[in-house]
Amino acid sequence: MAAAGLERLGLWLHLRHRSAMPADRILRPEGHGPLLVQWVGPAAGPARAQVASVLRTACPDLRILDLSDRPEADRDRSAMTALLLDxxxxxxxxxxxxxxxxxxxxxxxxxxxxxxxxxxLDRRDLGWSVGRNLRRNLLRGLHRLLVTDSDSHDIARRIGVAPSRVTMSGPVTEIRDPLPCNETERVSFAQLLRGRHAWFAACVPPSEEPAVIEAHRAALRQSHRALLILALTDNDRIAALSDQLEAEGLIVARRDRDEEPTDEVQVLLTDGLTEMGLWYRVAPVTYMGGTISGDDAEARHPFEPAALGSAILHGPHIDKFATDWTHLDAARAARAVPSAGKLAQAVAELTQPDLIAELANAAWTVSTGGAGVALQIAQPILDALERTGP
Structure with a gap:
């Protein structure tokens, strides 16, 4: 009884102020097909187009009424009731x-x-307040709830969502075509690197060069045949960095001179960003440059290595492509490195094939699973369309 009273109070408090925009000004979508009402939150942009594509492929005459920018969808129950009735x-x-x-x-x-x-879902959803109680009650009443990660699934169960109504679908991610590469080159490099631990530092700005080199020294202590494949953001730095590394005792090959990473070579300096698809394929581990220093003007999309089977390391500066990084981290599909000093430790740990495979498989699943997740979300709507008939 007390819980029901709190629910009614929470709903009244939330809806006591009506919006100034009457629902009868919401235009009905053109056409004569069945209607779906949609509301999309600010962080779910990539999902909108993919789910709509699935729905319209199955039901070409489906009309979608989007209320995402209408405040009355949140605050005016009478307006929404009239809209749904109409x-x-x-x-x-x-x-x-x-x-x-x-x-x-x-x-x-x-x-x-x-x-x-x-x-x-957030751990705060387990807390007790009028607002949280209202939120839990609304979640429990949903026909279906599809969450992005295992923590959210656990929270949904703990707040009382029926097991038959909640599914851990994973996130809807942007679908990106894998970067191409020259297959002859890939086969040649795969043979050269057979049995060696290779890692790729992609788009490394000058501010991160010392941290990357120190991390490679840590990898060499774990595996003396380890190879760093290094792509700089500034190609004018290649010659000077090559001279510096050789002066420090490292053996360097330069791609711009057609030098190969033979067994004694410890660092391969690439000749720019034109062969990223090749390096993602041949390197089991990739560090995404710019994410430690925040100098990320040239930072690459994290799904590039993810889609090609390379385990991913990144620093704390992930504002660029933040949503996609969040998906990867939530799925434990990338390793976060809090500082330059921790990069060496992470690279050394990822000389272990089992850890590499675990990260790479999870990253591949996130980066390529968008279409399947969109279908999972769309399926209950397709079921409702089938029940209503033509």
Whole structure:
């Protein structure tokens, strides 16, 4: 009884202020096909297009009414009730972690299924307050909840979402075509590097060169035949850095001189960013340059190495491609390095094939799983369309 009272209080407090935008000004999508009402949170952008593509492939005449920019979807239950009564959608789709309270409450009264996907729950959802209690109650009432990670799945179960209604789907990620490479070159390098530990430092700015070289020295202490493949952001630095490394006792080969990484070579300096697909393929481990210093103007997308089977290391500066880094980290598909001093430790640890394989497999799953996750989110809507018939 007390819990029910808190739920009613929380709902009243949230909905007591109506928006100034009447729902009758929301335009009905053109066409005569079935209607889906959609609300997309700010962090779920990549999911919008992919889920819509799946739905429209299966149901070409589907109409989608997007309420993402309408404040009354969160605050005005009477407006949402009138909208749903007038437009009679087959389902409500919510993407992201935010809850449009008025829309969900109105759908419940009309017995319209609400599917929520691309959702990441927070430990704060387990706390006790009027607002948190309201959020838990709304989540428990969803027709289906598809979460991005195991922690969110655990939280959903702990707050009382029925096991049959919650699924850990993983995130909807941007689908990127793998970078190409010359297959003859790849085979040649694979033969040259057979049995050696090779790692790739991609797009390394001058500020990170010392940390990368120190990390490679740590790798050499673990495996004396280790090879660093180093791509600099400034090609004018190649000659000077080669001279410096040789003066420090390292054996260097330069790609711009067609020098090969023979068995005694310890560092291969690439000739720029034109063969990234080759290096991701031949190096089991990749450090993504610019993420330790924050000098990331040339930083590459993390799904580039992920899609090609290379385990990924990154520093704390991941604002560029932040959403994709968050997906990888949440899936334990990348190794975060908090500082330059810790890079050496991480590289040394990743001379172990089992650890490399675990990271690389998880990263590949995240980077290539977007289409499958989009289908999982779309499936309950397709089921609702089938039940309603033509």
């Amino acid at each position: 437009q009679k959608p087959v389902a409500i789709l919510i993407l992201g972690s935010d809850l449009p309270v008025a829309l969900i409450a109105a759908a419940e009264t009309r017995d319209i299924p609400v599917i929520m996907g691309e959702t990441r």
